[in-house]
Amino acid sequence: MDTTDNTTSNITSFAADVKEGLTAKEKHLSSKYFYDDNGSRIFMEIMKMPEYYPTNCEFEILSQQSGDILDKLPFKGKFNIVEFGSGDGMKTKQLLSAFMDKGADFTYIPIDISQEAIDALEKNITDALPNITMKPKTGDYFEVLGELTKSSTPNLFLFLGGNIGNYPREDALDLLKKFNAGMKTGDMLLMGMDLKKNPRIIQKAYDDPHGITKAFNMNLLSRINSELDADIKLDQFDFYSNYSPKNGQVNSFLVSLKQQQFYSKVLDTTFYFERDELIWTELSKKYSFDEINELAESAGFSVAHNFLDCKHYFTDSLWRK
Structure with missing residues (x-):
């Protein structure tokens, strides 16, 4: 699907943003990287969910x-x-x-x-x-x-x-x-x-009972493993999303379930996480x-x-x- 040049430039951009985001004081990953081939397939599933309005x-x-x-x-x-x-x-x-x-x-x-x-x-x-x-x-x-x-x-x-x-x-x-x-x-x-609407409606749309939105976010870690040759243990992370009706913001996070580290060969970097440390992945304002x-x-x-x-x-x- 992609030409070699496009793939290389995409990985370079992805690599730089991952290194910057996961070494920041408040860790973050850009939501624009949700949409690799697998991420796009998962998002198609999200759009079919009855909860996602x-x-x-x-x-x-x-x-x-x-x-x-x-x-x-x-x-x-x-x-x-x-x-x-x-x-x-x-x-x-x-x-x-x-x-x-x-x-x-x-x-x-x-x-x-x-x-x-x-x-x-x-x-x-x-x-x-x-x-x-x-x-x-x-x-x-x-x-x-x-x-x-x-x-x-x-x-x-x-x-x-x-x-x-x-x-x-x-x-x-x-x-x-x-x-x-x-x-x-x-x-x-x-x-x-x-x-803005009933907070329960919004919460279910972004943290669904089927686990599809969780899979969508976890796919960011899978991308890091495959494209940046990393050794993230996916079962040591969870997903959390929260809607605040006062400011109208849905914020989504990946959560480190333990004190841990992983290494990326492409970046030649070890990334460190405290237990319960968050990686912010997306804002959705209502x-x-x-x-x-x-x-x-x-x-x-x-x-x-x-x-x-x-x-x-x-x-x-x-x-x-």
């Missing part, structure tokens, strides 16, 4: 309300739909199909750093919607944004999936300000955001409507409309620059 909620919104989303757009004539991090396009396909059915005149521009991901998405979308006008872009989001601002064509930007929740407050604000700086006045941003309005305004946007699933668990929030 975000994917189904957003799919419902885009399946049933995309016509209403189109009606809220101020554009007259041609416009672009520009998507950051489009994944497999399963949910986006619902929106694109509804827009085409209503005769909208748009060009779909998905952006991803991975050419492989773009190729797979292009096939997926054109197989389902053969008449779509599509101009995929491979590269950094902000480089592509710079190209789009040179055109007078208005844009609807998509940042779906609740991905903004993986960023700490200041990082989220920084990212959104960069989006704003690359947009023209009147451009719109549709962003998936998970909402928002109130007041927080959504405050975040939008701080980044230079105004909220035009919040589209909700029937349970009011999730919103695709439409913002105007």
